[in-house]
Amino acid sequence: MRLQDLSNEDIAALRAQLEREFELQKGNRLSLDLTRGKPDADQLDLSNGLEDTIAGNYIASDGTDTRNYGHIRGIPEARALGADIMEVPADRVICWGNSSLSLMYIAVSLLMERGIWGDGRHWSSDPAPRLITPVPGYDRHFVLTERLGLGMVNVGIDEAGPDMEAVRELAASDPGIKGIWCVPKYSNPTGCIYSDEVVAALAELPKQAAAEDFVVLWDNAYAVHDFEFPRKPLANLLALAETAGTADHMLLFASTSKITHASAGLGFVAGSDGTLAALEARLNASSVGPDKVNQLRHARFLNGRVEAHMAGHAALVKPKFELVQQILDAELAALDIASWTRPEGGYFVSLDVRAGLAGRIGELAAEAGLALTPPGATFPYRKDPEDRNLRIAPTFARLDDLKTAMEVLTLCVKIATLQDEMNRR
């Protein structure tokens, strides 16, 4: 029965029963964790074959000796791998380092200090440069943005992507709005995929923006992380931007972090000829070249079989997401006290509870031995204005721990909501 249809007596009885369960769980001295958006060891094992790919042959397809310096943009087969994942031409890709986040940091700091167009336009010439941040979103984008001296302006996001009307209005009315963060496929944390209309609108956005140096930061971290195959399509931002004449205002990122080994993968950035040249110059100033041996390993291991490899991940990850849905459905749906997303890929489920209760639920969970991503972390400055969003990261926990963790989480949601309801009545 829905909470709002329960009598005061029913609510008091249910609350008492749930609080007894809570005391029992506390007695179990649990140590559970739903914060870790990373692959578990079984997933990492899928890529141990990387080790066997070199076997003394370090020479890339173009004759490059990958053990030596040079090749800032990466070897051809690694750029082809990035192109396959990002669905862009290989000559539009730089393969660099082990982390797309560090490429984002490099790109945003370059945009702040010097720009990427070679004509003097750069963000720090504005007294208060800001980026549009669809929320809830990825906490590390927010930290990076703040650290590099930019402000943030929130817009909402739904199953089709950011609220483009709000985005357009902001961008068109204020030259201090310099860009927008996007996680277009299996967004962190909502799991949505941007609709064709939203992607087309983003491709046009730099033309409508008041800032002449507006950039779409396209973090496609989960481009190939589907649970079912063939993979779900995503409209092609770079191709649309070419047509719209805005390709110089698009920076696309991806990596193999959650494809192979999270700490030893490859980062990719894609863009126009001009912007890649600017990025290459910046990278060249800090290094004599990337780890091309790792590039060669990845290309030999993954080229031509990305989807088959990701099907291996899906077989391990999908049951965890299904378990999360089962428990949310079983424990919260009838009471109608929360809403959550049902992603078909990626790493997260986003849970919205009654406004004002996310922090309290986090405290209750901690008391019961369950670590949750700190409420607020999915918003800039760690401030969820409604205090209602919680991020669930199911991949790293083992199935039995995940089950207990979800039971504790839903118990905490119910207790906090019943307490709140009793206070209101």
Ligand SMILES: Cc1ncc(COP(=O)(O)O)c(C=O)c1O
């Ligand atoms: C949206 C998003 N972007 C980037 C990253 C990190 O990527 P990388 O390991 O390539 O730095 C993550 C990791 O959780 C993520 O969720």
